Amino acid sequence: MAKRRILLCAGSGCVSSGAWKVKEELLRKLDERGLTEKFEVVASGCHGFCEQGPLLIIYPKETLYCRVEPDDVSEIVEEHLIGDRVVERLFYKDPETGERIADHAKINFYAKQERIVLKNCGVIDPESIAEYVDRGGYDGLRKAVSMDRVAVIEAVKQSGLRGRGGAGFPTGLKWDFTYKADSEKKYIVCNADEGDPGAFMDRSVLEGDPHAVLEGMLVAGYAVGADEGYIYVRAEYPLAVKRLRIAIEQAEEQGYLGSDIFDSGFSFHVSVKEGAGAFVCGEETALLASIMGKRGMPSPRPPFPATSGLWGKPTCLNNVETFANVPFILREGWEKYAAIGTEGSKGTKIFALTGKVNNTGLVEVPMGNTIRKVVYEIGGGVKDDREFKAVQIGGPSGGCIPNSLIDTPIDYDSLVEAGAMMGSGGMVVVDDETCMVDLARYFLEFVQSESCGKCPPCRVGTRKMLECLKRICDGEGEADDIDWLINVGESIKSYSLCGLGQTAPNPALTTIRYFRDEYEAHIKDRTCPAGACQALIDYVIVAEKCKGCGLCIKACPVEAISGEKKTVHTIDYDLCIKCGACMEVCKLDAVIRGKPAAQKEEAA
Amino acid sequence: MSESVQTFDGAKLNAILSRFVGKPGALIPILQQTQDEYGYLPREAVRRIARGLRMPEAQVYGVATFYAQFHLKPRGRHIIRVCLGTACHVRGAEMIFSRITSALDLNGGGTTEDLAFTVEKVACLGCCGLAPMMMIDDETYGRLTPKSAMEIVNGYLGETLARAS
Ligand SMILES: Cc1cc2nc3c(=O)[nH]c(=O)nc-3n(C[C@H](O)[C@H](O)[C@H](O)COP(=O)(O)O)c2cc1C
Ligand code: FES
Numbered sequence: 001m002a003k004r005r006i007l008l009c010a011g012s013g014c015v016s017s018g019a020w021k022v023k024e025e026l027l028r029k030l031d032e033r034g035l036t037e038k039f040e041v042v043a044s045g046c047h048g049f050c051e052q053g054p055l056l057i058i059y060p061k062e063t064l065y066c067r068v069e070p071d072d073v074s075e076i077v078e079e080h081l082i083g084d085r086v087v088e089r090l091f092y093k094d095p096e097t098g099e100r101i102a103d104h105a106k107i108n109f110y111a112k113q114e115r116i117v118l119k120n121c122g123v124i125d126p127e128s129i130a131e132y133v134d135r136g137g138y139d140g141l142r143k144a145v146s147m148d149r150v151a152v153i154e155a156v157k158q159s160g161l162r163g164r165g166g167a168g169f170p171t172g173l174k175w176d177f178t179y180k181a182d183s184e185k186k187y188i189v190c191n192a193d194e195g196d197p198g199a200f201m202d203r204s205v206l207e208g209d210p211h212a213v214l215e216g217m218l219v220a221g222y223a224v225g226a227d228e229g230y231i232y233v234r235a236e237y238p239l240a241v242k243r244l245r246i247a248i249e250q251a252e253e254q255g256y257l258g259s260d261i262f263d264s265g266f267s268f269h270v271s272v273k274e275g276a277g278a279f280v281c282g283e284e285t286a287l288l289a290s291i292m293g294k295r296g297m298p299s300p301r302p303p304f305p306a307t308s309g310l311w312g313k314p315t316c317l318n319n320v321e322t323f324a325n326v327p328f329i330l331r332e333g334w335e336k337y338a339a340i341g342t343e344g345s346k347g348t349k350i351f352a353l354t355g356k357v358n359n360t361g362l363v364e365v366p367m368g369n370t371i372r373k374v375v376y377e378i379g380g381g382v383k384d385d386r387e388f389k390a391v392q393i394g395g396p397s398g399g400c401i402p403n404s405l406i407d408t409p410i411d412y413d414s415l416v417e418a419g420a421m422m423g424s425g426g427m428v429v430v431d432d433e434t435c436m437v438d439l440a441r442y443f444l445e446f447v448q449s450e451s452c453g454k455c456p457p458c459r460v461g462t463r464k465m466l467e468c469l470k471r472i473c474d475g476e477g478e479a480d481d482i483d484w485l486i487n488v489g490e491s492i493k494s495y496s497l498c499g500l501g502q503t504a505p506n507p508a509l510t511t512i513r514y515f516r517d518e519y520e521a522h523i524k525d526r527t528c529p530a531g532a533c534q535a536l537i538d539y540v541i542v543a544e545k546c547k548g549c550g551l552c553i554k555a556c557p558v559e560a561i562s563g564e565k566k567t568v569h570t571i572d573y574d575l576c577i578k579c580g581a582c583m584e585v586c587k588l589d590a591v592i593r594g595k596p597a598a599q600k601e602e603a604a
Numbered sequence: 605m606s607e608s609v610q611t612f613d614g615a616k617l618n619a620i621l622s623r624f625v626g627k628p629g630a631l632i633p634i635l636q637q638t639q640d641e642y643g644y645l646p647r648e649a650v651r652r653i654a655r656g657l658r659m660p661e662a663q664v665y666g667v668a669t670f671y672a673q674f675h676l677k678p679r680g681r682h683i684i685r686v687c688l689g690t691a692c693h694v695r696g697a698e699m700i701f702s703r704i705t706s707a708l709d710l711n712g713g714g715t716t717e718d719l720a721f722t723v724e725k726v727a728c729l730g731c732c733g734l735a736p737m738m739m740i741d742d743e744t745y746g747r748l749t750p751k752s753a754m755e756i757v758n759g760y761l762g763e764t765l766a767r768a769s
Contacts, residue, residue, distance in 0.1 A: 014745035016734060196728075197691075197728035203730045276636065276672070293632050294667065311628070355735075360732065360733035438732070446727060496656050579699070
């Protein structure tokens, strides 16, 4: 008799929420009740619903249990597995209706997605090639090697697939260039550097379905005539590296990788290279330099990697998600793929939906869906019912799209028009408590510290912009700062060597475009409307609410708060270091962030 | 130089170097494995790697200092990595970083004098859904508040104090 399956999400999110402890307890409990022959516990890749983790799915009905703690395991085993009675209190609770939902396919977060690339993620055991093959795995490759190389490239062209690494370059065209480059030796490189701080789709695909990426690389290798591939993985992703190594080994054993694959005469080998922590190495020429053991500095293009890449040989470089789209195109036919999405952007895109939104996690939707649909229907709206202010798309290269443009369709061209870009697919929701000037400062600080320093517009320009933004956040901005930022930003975009500099000013430029009033408030009124910029706020005790309980006095690390029991407490602003400990402990919401005390006195 | 040639145990490094003889693009993996062995990149190791690969020492330093992963100074027994990626930033990560660093007397991060802790910022641990996040050694902790983060750090602190006494 086949064992009944219990799926435990073991993506990085659920692991940090304690998935391994749940697994341990589950195995112990199954053993104790003598059920190990009847049930199998499978650790899957990321299921995407990180907010609700650790997640447990029990087959055959696919009942989803959320936020499972080791203490809940006993009840699940006794009630559900033995007694056949579901444990309702662990069901997902719809934030709007309050309804408890058992079937994960009926939860809006999943129901409104269309999962092509993530089809296997969180469903199969990523360390088992058999499970991948059972679900149509490597059929795309089998089909590809029976076709003419040119026909494979033509199919990818016709599918309309564009690169998911950011720029959206047509994948078929890139393959064609590499195919046409005249050389005995060619390489395929998979870009798994995922540098955007706030994005984790590539990680989830690698951890949840590594064979899909390998299969995509193999098809590319066959099409362009390459026999060797590298996967460049970010240093912070040890689990992805481990799963990839297992996948490569299994694929070699089964003959999907190696010499004379499917008796077609096509041979291909793959190795994994671990990055060493530099954002700029996500840029393709820098990445190739890093694989060759050098400092990861970009170089001017042309020559493009397609003609001269790794060790001077033609190299076809694509993103993880791009490769993971390829098996579907071959297996199901390009016509089916091209039917999804919009005129200029085909297929689906995965987003890492995070920030101030109820359902955070991985979201895969057809291109052309609106931001509203992703944030409200799938994301369940803004956390704590606060006001939706903007969504930051595309990471440090991208921009902020404000509430007024919430119906913008998500495709390459519409996003660029709105001043953002697809980037990798990070989507960070911000609410009225997020300061847009501070957010721009945050990104500039990131790109400034990651600028490799090779070209002056980026090295010096981003530093100057950062200094200016810091001044504004500190309440020392000057009237012409905004125009100065726009000017310098445009110059950096025009004159930088690589994509890092060419896009670095975007977060500042789009926030100025849509939230100029916030910049002006910082500069003219010396206030931060969101109450986020430390220099422009003070913690204030609201006299009407304070009951004099003394909690804040105890919490204050610098003894800046005083007051008798049951009388309103006061903060000594000469001592206060604005750490926020008082606000955190106050049970009566009597401590708020307000205008600086000094300013109020002046005004009074 | 206090970290002298005599006290440097070169056997482990030789084993690493011998694994990469004649392989192209070997410098970064060699540095990674060396750091895994020694905890950081001792000066003597850098010198020997350069000699082994027949390249100028400056080139090895150039690569080692370019990447955030490599460290030329000894590090703490526990590495606390506070995520300051975007998702964590908008959910208050700075507060967590400053609370931990001020508690450990490390303004802006770094290594404590007794080599118990190294505190550093990272850009995204890939668990943005659970922001704000931090990682201590190989354990990740999510949905933090400054208070809960400090409680976790205090757990490690207690353990290092117990060891010292
Ligand atoms: C600063 C910078 C960082 C980048 N980071 C990444 C990255 O992390 N992952 C990625 O796939 N592409 C990244 N790219 C884009 C790559 O240079 C390249 O365009 C892409 O990997 C090509 O693959 P695609 O055609 O499949 O999109 C980055 C570009 C720049 C300029
Ligand atoms: S932004 Fe902190 S884990 Fe991604």
